[in-house]
Amino acid sequence: MIDTIYYEQSIAKHPRTQAIFSRFPHAARISCGRYGEVFNRRAQSFRLQKQRPSLILAHKHENFVLETPDGYGIGGEHNYYFSHMLNCVYDCRYCFLQGMYQSAHYVLFVNYEDFADAIAAKATTTALEDHYFFSGYDCDSLALDNVTEFANFILPLFGSLENAWLELRTKSVQTRALEECQPLDRVIVAFSMTPSDISQVTEHKVPKLTQRIAAMQGLAERGWQLGLRFDPLLYFHNWQSAYHELFSQVFSSIQPVAVHSVSLGALRFPKAIYDRIVKMYPEEPLLAGPMDLDDGLKSYPQTIQNKMNNACYEMLLKWIPADRLFCCQQESKAS
Amino acid sequence: MVNILCALKAEAVPVIDHFQLKQIATNRTFRLFENHGIRLTVTGVGKSSVAAAAGYSFARSMDRQHAGWLNLGIAGHADLPLGSICLASKITDRARNESWYPPQIYRWPHHRAEIVTVEHPETGYPSEALYDMEASSFVATCVRFSVAEIVQSVKIVSDNRQRSAKEIRNATVQELVGSHLDCIQEFVEQMSAFSTAEQSARLESPALAEFLATWRFTATQTHQLRELLRRWKALGVSDSSLEVSRTFGSARDVLGNLRQRLDEVPQRVATP
Numbered sequence: 001m002i003d004t005i006y007y008e009q010s011i012a013k014h015p016r017t018q019a020i021f022s023r024f025p026h027a028a029r030i031s032c033g034r035y036g037e038v039f040n041r042r043a044q045s046f047r048l049q050k051q052r053p054s055l056i057l058a059h060k061h062e063n064f065v066l067e068t069p070d071g072y073g074i075g076g077e078h079n080y081y082f083s084h085m086l087n088c089v090y091d092c093r094y095c096f097l098q099g100m101y102q103s104a105h106y107v108l109f110v111n112y113e114d115f116a117d118a119i120a121a122k123a124t125t126t127a128l129e130d131h132y133f134f135s136g137y138d139c140d141s142l143a144l145d146n147v148t149e150f151a152n153f154i155l156p157l158f159g160s161l162e163n164a165w166l167e168l169r170t171k172s173v174q175t176r177a178l179e180e181c182q183p184l185d186r187v188i189v190a191f192s193m194t195p196s197d198i199s200q201v202t203e204h205k206v207p208k209l210t211q212r213i214a215a216m217q218g219l220a221e222r223g224w225q226l227g228l229r230f231d232p233l234l235y236f237h238n239w240q241s242a243y244h245e246l247f248s249q250v251f252s253s254i255q256p257v258a259v260h261s262v263s264l265g266a267l268r269f270p271k272a273i274y275d276r277i278v279k280m281y282p283e284e285p286l287l288a289g290p291m292d293l294d295d296g297l298k299s300y301p302q303t304i305q306n307k308m309n310n311a312c313y314e315m316l317l318k319w320i321p322a323d324r325l326f327c328c329q330q331e332s333k334a335s
Numbered sequence: 336m337v338n339i340l341c342a343l344k345a346e347a348v349p350v351i352d353h354f355q356l357k358q359i360a361t362n363r364t365f366r367l368f369e370n371h372g373i374r375l376t377v378t379g380v381g382k383s384s385v386a387a388a389a390g391y392s393f394a395r396s397m398d399r400q401h402a403g404w405l406n407l408g409i410a411g412h413a414d415l416p417l418g419s420i421c422l423a424s425k426i427t428d429r430a431r432n433e434s435w436y437p438p439q440i441y442r443w444p445h446h447r448a449e450i451v452t453v454e455h456p457e458t459g460y461p462s463e464a465l466y467d468m469e470a471s472s473f474v475a476t477c478v479r480f481s482v483a484e485i486v487q488s489v490k491i492v493s494d495n496r497q498r499s500a501k502e503i504r505n506a507t508v509q510e511l512v513g514s515h516l517d518c519i520q521e522f523v524e525q526m527s528a529f530s531t532a533e534q535s536a537r538l539e540s541p542a543l544a545e546f547l548a549t550w551r552f553t554a555t556q557t558h559q560l561r562e563l564l565r566r567w568k569a570l571g572v573s574d575s576s577l578e579v580s581r582t583f584g585s586a587r588d589v590l591g592n593l594r595q596r597l598d599e600v601p602q603r604v605a606t607p
Contacts, residue, residue: 004439021385028439037434041483048482048532049438245483286604288569295528
């Protein structure tokens with residue numbers, strides 16, 4: 001699966017670097033000074049690299065924890081994200097990462113301890129208020145966890161910080177680390193989903209919806225809190241019945257009591273990112289629907305967004321109370 | 336299209352014969368050979384020669400953006416056996432102390448190694464790298480013409496600590512390259528497929544030129560037309576975009592009609 005590993009010379013002897021080398025003994029190892037010499041250099045093709053991405057092991061020096069963009073959250077006031085990895089093993093045609101980076105290589109920052117310190121520092125600034133930390137913004141939180149073992153490292157921290165919440169966002173069924181420890185009160189395992197037929201044609205390499213639902217069910221039975229992320233909502237001719245079927249399918253296996261929160265939001269991109277993705281995949285039907293530009297964001301026309309958000313919101317109320325439903329959009333009745 | 340750049344005629348001859356390349360240009364500096372989507376240029380030795388040759392070859396095929404560029408030749412290595420074929424995983428210019436990392440997206444069951452490009456033949460082989468005199472200049476130049484994934488360097492070990500570079504003869508070079516032609520062909524085919532994929536993603540709608548010839552579009556309207564034709568194709572609209580536009584007199588009306596028709600098309604998220 002990984003046949004080339006780049007590594008920064010300064011971390012060649014780091015225990016995590018060595019562990020990953022051992023895990024992929026046949027992979028070519030190529031040293032570099034800083035990961036930016038390999039990742040995101042000009043004139044790279046994300047689309048070609050995605051056919052055979054390499055792994056880059058690096059040391060992150062700053063900006064371990066950042067504030068989330070507006071409208072991103074599940075009810076808390078202090079929302080942050082962090083990325084121990086850049087890029088994702090999956091290949092979802094709507095993913096903003098393909099327009100954000102020119103490289104499809106996976107970057108893994110091995111200095112996990114610095115992330116933990118930064119998270120603890122943020123949480124202790126206002127010890128009486130809750131702080132939400134989102135993992136899975138620049139990567140899938142769990143998809144490579146069998147290699148990175150990041151969940152194993154970070155979970156105990158959230159067991160010890162009394163005002164810090166962690167959301168692990170994923171499309172993976174790689175949940176072993178969670179199955180092997182006791183559920184934590186302030187950790188949410190959030191699964192992103194689109195209707196099954198749509199997933200099969202737009203979310204390449206992603207486990208089947210039924211497998212993800214089974215993984216969620218397993219975690220719920222062990223006592224983990226789940227997040228359901230219907231974001232992005234995709235617009236197509238029979239979207240309403242497809243989403244109804246999706247919600248029914250999910251809640252036929254998952255008890256609403258196991259669900260911490262549900263969020264939804266129509267497909268949207270910063271304009272520059274949208275333009276790069278369209279240039280990369282000009283013949284992709286998903287990117288050929290009606291899109292408007294509003295305040296720098298490319299998304300469906302407001303009427304379509306409102307219709308989708310409101311309809312899905314109403315459908316979800318059948319299973320989930322309004323105080324656990326969040327719409328990641330600013331100008332919608334549902335929000 | 337894949338452009339192969341060889342420093343020496345002796346490196347080029349087996350490739351020219353294998354791919355049945357025909358000479359297409361001769362001038363005082365460079366000889367070019369071409370056949371069926373492969374072009375080979377004999378560049379001469381050294382960094383400035385390969386940069387000039389790459390520029391020359393590119394200038395002769397400006398319509399072929401996103402072509403593949405392959406630097407093929409011999410190199411020295413401290414201890415790899417003579418005749419070992421290697422794909423460059425890293426290319427370092429010793430004089431500039433700068434490195435490039437050709438993306439490793441190919442099936443390549445042979446050695447992969449760093450190339451250190453030097454100004455003068457390296458006989459001491461101070462590190463576990465290949466030593467050549469062109470690769471850094473080749474990659475720095477050719478990434479201006481294409482994407483990094485299809486700018487690659489393949490070297491065959493011609494000298495090492497047991498056998499000096501001074502002993503290399505033309506016949507030996509031909510033999511070294513000639514013994515790897517199957518492997519080179521397989522690699523060129525992969526490059527060609529990647530090049531085709533990059534080019535096809537950037538093809539304009541064939542209807543665009545006729546629209547522009549039939550109606551007068553401003554620059555902004557041309558941009559809008561391009562986008563509408565892209566969507567038309569992506570959504571698989573069966574009607575001809577040109578035919579449904581024939582009755583309209585102005586560019587503005589043509590755009591309005593295409594937009595309206597697209598809004599009425601059932602939206603899909605994937606090709607059926």
